[in-house]
Amino acid sequence: MDIPFKDPPPTEVRNLAGGEYSTIELLRHAAKQAVERKYRDFVIVDVDSHHYENETYREVFKYIESPVIRRAALESAERPGRSNLMNGQVGYQDISGRITRQRGRAREKTEPGEQRDIVMTKRWMDSMGVDYACLFPTPMLFLGLHPQPEIETALAQGYNRWLCEEVLAKEDRLVSMLYLPFNDPEAAYRTVKEFGDKKGVSGFMVTSPRYKPVHDNSYMKTYALLEEMGKPLSFHAAYNWNDQSMALMNRFISVHAVGFMMYNMIHLTNWVINGLPERFPNLKVMWIESGLTWVYSLMQRLDHSYMMRTSDAPALKRKPSEYMREMYYSSQPMEMPDDKSILEATFKMIKADTQLVWSSDYPHWDFDLPSVIYDLPFLNETAKRNILGGTAAKLFGIDPKVVKNIPGDIVAPGSRPLAGVAS
């Protein structure tokens, strides 16, 4: 593979007209950052990244157990762009083509016989300096809004089987928190039972836009099982423009900014106020892709009301913020206020040194590089390394071994002592 910036000639002039698309070329500045910051010296774990499962629906849907739904799904895969078995959302994350990788990725070459999701994912991981990534789907983030719970369950099971067998079993650098078909609590329970011990399954994930409350009694046995197995439960944010409140907004920017916070605010509020941390004290809970400012706000809102209305939350033995400070939060999209002291206060509030876990969300439109954490002036080196990988490696049970291969880096991976992973 050509390395664009390594040993460049004294002057190099590139013409940008046309040509193939290359992840490594697009991210060559990310690789430069990774080299300059010496990411080779410590492990980086990305807790939230994506692939586009719709690009391989024909393969994924073969894993659906029900022959009837399998046939319907495979037929749907033959006519993308028209109404089909999958539900969708209005959305234009590519900003009318300004985010060029959304279209360009179709032109990227991989070798015949290679598992394309694995190859494409490892290219951006190496460019950013990521050792291990937790991989999530993309269109299926809206599957919780499917009007037919049995379809959600069938597609989720098929996807989970495909992911375990075709991706996680074959690539040690990829893990996932598997999709939980949450509209059918029994199916959610069965999913944890079936997949909890599979290779690369680091936990389970609930897509946040959905309308059955997390404190519903039907979920308790699933939470108990997760706690017993030591598998984290995560809530991955998304939006629902058809929600009555969201439908008041006329722009994607608005729906994205509010929608990606709203459902996680609601679920976390229910989770804490109904005392689920008291019922499942050892269950690790993670909130994904809502940024950080909402946590800072919600902690203060709930604490303020709780002291006046303890009778409304009789299960609690501590203030809501104290439970929240024991949960995990993914960093992306990390808000960057002009006044960094505000960000520093947020980090302090959520106990970032041990509870914040970096995520890229790549290849989605608002991805973050590791440098959003590494370049913060108020973090010491240990805190940076914990947030970028140490904490997540422990949470996921990953051996924190550096395995990345940063394009253009001068030192071969694996030849140095590891540092910076908190015990």
Add this chain to the structure above:
Amino acid sequence: MREFFVAKASELKSGDRRIVTTDRGAEIGVFNHEGAYHAYSNTCLHQGGPACEGLMINRVAEVLGPGKTWEGEVFAEEMHFVCPWHGWEYDLKTGEAVGNRKLKLRNYDVVEHDGSIYVIA
């Protein structure tokens, strides 16, 4: 400071651009827009993306009616270039980030002589 060759003038037509890497490794985007040359740092002020390598697109402007009612949107004359990583837009004539014009990419002088274009860095 010295001159770095960009292209033959005949090869850099309006709408074309080149990325020049200097001997110190700095990347500079050189644009020809309607006969005028513009050159900026190719490192986005946001997260360091290749700022000069994305879409070139006119500013989107809102159209209001006489009673300040919203009447639609148009592409205005102002030309932007867009960082392909996250969509930060820059004014081609000034290098300003259009979302916050206090932020500006470093700009470079461009000269033309003997039928060739050079950027000074």
